Amino acid sequence: MIDSAIAKIALADLARRPSAALGHFPTPIDSMNRLGAALGLSQRLFIKRDDAISFGFGGNKVRKLRYVIPDLIAQGVDTVITCGGVQSNHARATAAACAASGLHCHIVVNGTPPEHLTGNALLNQLLGATCEYVTGRLDRKPGMAQAVERYRAQGRRPAIVPLGASTPMGALGFVAGVGEMLHQGARPDVIVHACSSGGTSAGLVTGVALHRLDARVIGISADDPPAAVEAEVRAIAAGIGDLLGVGSTALVDALRIEVDDAFVGPGYGQPTDASREAQTAAAHHEAVFVDHTYTAKALAGLIAYCRDGRIPADATVLFWHTGGQVALFA
Ligand SMILES: Cc1ncc(COP(=O)(O)O)c(C=O)c1O
Structure with missing residues (x-):
């Protein structure tokens, strides 16, 4: 002990x-x-x-984000980049935490864009998150790194919240x-x-x-x-x-x-x-x-x-x- x-x-x-x-x-x-x-x-x-x-x-991701989000805000971050599958609970919770904290949320999604948004994918849209789709799980990390560069080039202050926070x-x-x-x-x-x-x-x-x-x-x-x-x-x-x-x-x-x-x-x-x-x-x-x-x-x-x-x-x-x-x- x-x-x-x-x-x-x-x-x-x-x-x-x-x-x-x-x-x-x-x-x-x-x-x-x-x-x-x-x-x-x-x-x-x-x-x-x-x-x-x-x-x-x-869900469990909200508990994690309670500590992650204030830390990012203290660092001056204005854009959160994260990843997950099409129905990721983590991505939806992050989009929600960002919406309520005045941050932009960008999600690198592995999978195919759904024809009709349902469940978490629908909530992500309602929460104002932007989504970009990549083919497989291994494409998520490079996708997030590229998104950081894009947002930086636009003068924003992005940070990555890794899978599942x-x-x-x-x-x-x-x-x-x-x-x-x-x-x-x-x-x-x-x-x-x-x-x-x-x-x-x-x-x-x-x-x-x-x-x-x-x-x-x-x-x-x-x-x-x-x-x-x-x-x-x-x-x-x-x-x-x-x-x-x-x-x-x-x-x-x-x-x-x-x-x-x-x-x-x-x-x-x-x-x-x-x-x-x-x-x-x-x-x-x-x-x-x-x-x-x-x-x-x-x-x-x-x-x-x-x-x-x-x-x-x-x-x-x-x-x-x-x-x-x-x-x-x-
Ligand atoms: C509902 C639910 N339970 C459990 C887990 C697993 O949590 P962790 O990724 O912290 O192991 C997740 C995350 O993906 C989840 O969405």
Whole structure:
């Protein structure tokens, strides 16, 4: 466990940092007794409702942007360049945060321009973001670099927010999120959440370590294998240690990282039998909506772990809902 003096220094630094008022916090924590009973689970189940963040259709990216946007504004940035797929929740949340902060948002989108805009793509347009389409995921980074040059040539002050806002600064949103959860009186034994680019996991495991909470954080991957996500989580957490003035070593050594890609199924964004079961059960029994790209697979992971005992029967379990419900209308 991390030294309490080091944790104190890091959390005091975090408390002094500006965060943008994008929505109202804390987000609710509800019980999911009906879901647990319907599935025959004996664990106590709770849900942290980041899907209900009251800004820009919410989700985990809003938490990250609360720290990223003030930092960019302090640097004099007036144009934010980011990237994602056609239905990226991150791109939509960034477009929303920019709109509400007086910044221009430019999105480098991998995929084909849709004939009819739906879901997040429609919201991006309404939010005033500009989109440029590139062919594949590998074209996104060079596309963003070129966009920076174009905007600079126009006399603007652009900056890139990388994929998923999964930077140490963005992950601070989830370090703070753990403090918020504890303040609400929740002390789960296990936190389960959807992960991909690693920022949410990095913030949660770092937050758990800094608050010296004895909890497992299980990230259910939407795409990449555990080794890749875990390496990313460690790198982001090291950056958090540097940002918060305690260095990377003590922090990274204290992390308990668990990532599981067993619920991806045939591929990113493709439903599985387990994600269908999770989506239907969450809606039928709790009126909670989860999407097949991220949160239905994460909930499917939680259900499987509870059923087969990888999460013990007497555990208190918190499903951290990371949003993504806009995809249901895509
Ligand atoms: C709804 C939802 N959940 C989870 C994730 C994964 O978060 P991260 O990229 O921080 O690992 C994303 C991001 O892509 C998302 O949109």
